[in-house]
Amino acid sequence: MKSTFCCSGTEPAPWLAGLRAALPQAQIELWQAGALPADYAVVWAPPQQFFDEQPQLRGVFAIGAGVDALLKLRLPPHATLVRLDDAGMAVQMAEYVCHAVIRHFRELDVYAADIRQGHWTFRKPRNRADFPVGVMGLGVLGARVAQALAHFEFPVLGWSRSAKAIDGVRCFSGSAQFHDFLAASRVLVNLLPLTPDTRDILNRATLSRLQPGGYVINVARGAHLVDDDLLALLDSGHLAGAMLDVFRTEPLPPEHPFWRHPKITITPHTSARTLRETSIGQIAGKIAAFERGEPVAGLVDREQGY
Amino acid sequence: MKSTFCCSGTEPAPWLAGLRAALPQAQIELWQAGALPADYAVVWAPPQQFFDEQPQLRGVFAIGAGVDALLKLRLPPHATLVRLDDAGMAVQMAEYVCHAVIRHFRELDVYAADIRQGHWTFRKPRNRADFPVGVMGLGVLGARVAQALAHFEFPVLGWSRSAKAIDGVRCFSGSAQFHDFLAASRVLVNLLPLTPDTRDILNRATLSRLQPGGYVINVARGAHLVDDDLLALLDSGHLAGAMLDVFRTEPLPPEHPFWRHPKITITPHTSARTLRETSIGQIAGKIAAFERGEPVAGLVDREQGY
Numbered sequence: 001m002k003s004t005f006c007c008s009g010t011e012p013a014p015w016l017a018g019l020r021a022a023l024p025q026a027q028i029e030l031w032q033a034g035a036l037p038a039d040y041a042v043v044w045a046p047p048q049q050f051f052d053e054q055p056q057l058r059g060v061f062a063i064g065a066g067v068d069a070l071l072k073l074r075l076p077p078h079a080t081l082v083r084l085d086d087a088g089m090a091v092q093m094a095e096y097v098c099h100a101v102i103r104h105f106r107e108l109d110v111y112a113a114d115i116r117q118g119h120w121t122f123r124k125p126r127n128r129a130d131f132p133v134g135v136m137g138l139g140v141l142g143a144r145v146a147q148a149l150a151h152f153e154f155p156v157l158g159w160s161r162s163a164k165a166i167d168g169v170r171c172f173s174g175s176a177q178f179h180d181f182l183a184a185s186r187v188l189v190n191l192l193p194l195t196p197d198t199r200d201i202l203n204r205a206t207l208s209r210l211q212p213g214g215y216v217i218n219v220a221r222g223a224h225l226v227d228d229d230l231l232a233l234l235d236s237g238h239l240a241g242a243m244l245d246v247f248r249t250e251p252l253p254p255e256h257p258f259w260r261h262p263k264i265t266i267t268p269h270t271s272a273r274t275l276r277e278t279s280i281g282q283i284a285g286k287i288a289a290f291e292r293g294e295p296v297a298g299l300v301d302r303e304q305g306y
Numbered sequence: 307m308k309s310t311f312c313c314s315g316t317e318p319a320p321w322l323a324g325l326r327a328a329l330p331q332a333q334i335e336l337w338q339a340g341a342l343p344a345d346y347a348v349v350w351a352p353p354q355q356f357f358d359e360q361p362q363l364r365g366v367f368a369i370g371a372g373v374d375a376l377l378k379l380r381l382p383p384h385a386t387l388v389r390l391d392d393a394g395m396a397v398q399m400a401e402y403v404c405h406a407v408i409r410h411f412r413e414l415d416v417y418a419a420d421i422r423q424g425h426w427t428f429r430k431p432r433n434r435a436d437f438p439v440g441v442m443g444l445g446v447l448g449a450r451v452a453q454a455l456a457h458f459e460f461p462v463l464g465w466s467r468s469a470k471a472i473d474g475v476r477c478f479s480g481s482a483q484f485h486d487f488l489a490a491s492r493v494l495v496n497l498l499p500l501t502p503d504t505r506d507i508l509n510r511a512t513l514s515r516l517q518p519g520g521y522v523i524n525v526a527r528g529a530h531l532v533d534d535d536l537l538a539l540l541d542s543g544h545l546a547g548a549m550l551d552v553f554r555t556e557p558l559p560p561e562h563p564f565w566r567h568p569k570i571t572i573t574p575h576t577s578a579r580t581l582r583e584t585s586i587g588q589i590a591g592k593i594a595a596f597e598r599g600e601p602v603a604g605l606v607d608r609e610q611g612y
Contacts, residue, residue, distance in 0.1 A: 091434075091459050092412075098458075099408045102401045111573050118565060120557035120574045125398075125581060151457055152404075153397050251426035259424060267417050273431045 004038030006031035006046045014276060022284035040287055048073050059290050061283045063274055065089055067300050068194035068221060081300040082286055086140050087279040089272035093141045094148035096271040097189050100217050100243040105131050128153055134185025137192035138164045145189060157184055182209035193306030194221040204229035213240045219271040222247035234263045245271040310344030312337035312352045320582060328590035346593055354379050365596050367589045369580055371395055373606050374500035374527060387606040388592055392446050393585040395578035399447045399525060400454035402577040403495050406523050406549040411437050434459055440491025443498035444470045451495060463490055488515035499612030500527040510535035519546045525577040528553035540569045551577040
């Protein structure tokens with residue numbers, strides 16, 4: 001087999017070296033226009049030209065868990081699309097979300113502001129039961145996040161397209177139960193895949209259904225969130241705040257109001273980073289399994305979009 | 307039986323109402339000088355006069371997990387001293403410590419500073435294996451904190467006076483293994499009881515043994531830490547930072563350098579607050595069990611000091 005590695009937006013040398021070490025039997029090269037046909041591709045944000053030139057590809061392995069950007073391209077019709085199923089991202093996501101929920105619930109920002117002003121203050125402890133956390137999307141990442149939140153004894157709810165069962169999590173599914181899920185949540189964590197069905201899903205109508213004092217944590221994709229609707233609900237006071245790691249345009253444009261909004265905390269798409277060593281090991285394993293005709297985890301259903 | 311409630315530093319009315327509702331058979335009153343003799347006392351920071359006037363007390367129930375301040379008083383010789391064993395504090399402590407560790411490990415403060423300046427930056431993800439977290443003290447709170455950290459896949463070490471075994475935690479014990487424990491830790495979480503043996507235990511000699519770039523989280527008592535030694539090791543660069551919730555004098559005096567040190571984050575003794583409802587229920591249960599002659603959790607060994 002011949003694997004062609006194609007990757008834009010990432011320094012390719014260490015990926016090439018790692019994949020060559022992990023798959024010594026494969027011929028692994030950086031893609032260039034006019035390259036010879038390959039069996040497999042390992043990609044992050046490749047140009048359309050890459051797929052146009054490689055229609056024979058059998059497998060396309062994404063360096064990431066979200067494949068919405070890839071699915072916007074015309075892919076080789078017979079290629080199997082495979083995403084990372086974890087590669088160290090789930091625990092990072094659990095860290096990021098738990099940090100955000102704890103910081104909000106425990107009012108650590110308020111304490112920090114008091115300390116900056118030299119004030120030693122006490123605040124009445126809040127009741128954990130008043131902060132049910134709803135997790136949208138219960139894949140590998142969402143399930144891990146929900147379990148981590150349950151470990152801290154928050155009431156945890158989950159919502160997914162198809163019904164799931166997770167210990168310690170009150171699970172809702174499908175559009176029929178979406179409103180009930182929202183109404184039972186105060187903190188909302190978005191970990192959905194971005195598909196035509198989920199684009200703009202965090203909007204004025206849905207976010208208004210959260211309990212008063214709602215808090216939004218978006219760690220999936222910027223296009224899930226209607227920015228102006230979030231701002232309006234923060235201004236009206238229905239929402240207490242938001243922590244956002246993903247944006248419609250990244251980097252977030254300098255003039256965007258999220259940069260300096262007092263109720264919004266932003267981070268530069270850093271909630272769960274692809275860890276190179278772990279990812280290389282996982283992708284190499286997937287390619288080898290695929291080559292042997294064995295089942296491969298993380299197969300993308302192009303119709304579903306994830 | 308007659309229980310006398312005595313409490314300074316806390317609004318007594320809701321405690322009295324709660325204890326009366328939970329122990330309808332008991333006579334529960336706020337202590338005043340010259341009050342009639344009581345069987346049991348529920349106390350937070352009582353004056354010496356209280357114990358001097360109530361030598362017949364059979365049980366003293368502390369509204370807290372740390373009893374170092376109580377043990378400085380002359381207590382009735384035959385009174386059993388009982389502390390809270392959890393009462394919702396363990397999960398709060400797990401929250402506080404995990405938040406601190408994640409914030410440091412994930413460099414969220416650095417990202418926040420970049421964002422404040424309008425910079426969208428990436429930093430190379432750090433390796434979790436390079437951040438072993440050592441937890442000093444493996445009682446109810448320490449064990450819970452260690453398990454929460456293990457949930458986030460940090461290498462977790464524990465140290466306690468007597469040997470303990472906790473799933474997923476590499477346990478050290480006794481003075482013979484203290485230096486090995488320190489040398490294997492990069493982040494150090496202090497949850498020890500304050501006793502003559504542990505006073506000043508976080509000092510130049512011990513903190514110097516942490517791995518370079520060490521980070522100190524003190525959530526036990528201020529007197530565990532030698533303030534000037536921490537400052538010297540932060541200035542030398544051996545330590546990267548500290549998050550401190552407890553101090554030798556509280557509130558922290560306005561002139562104290564911890565208020566504005568760039569590598570120190572402080573909070574006003576808020577890591578684990580006594581939750582009134584939960585504590586009342588627990589103390590009422592302990593008093594009732596004690597009255598029935600049944601075993602009571604949280605008995606303090608005055609010799610050990612906890």
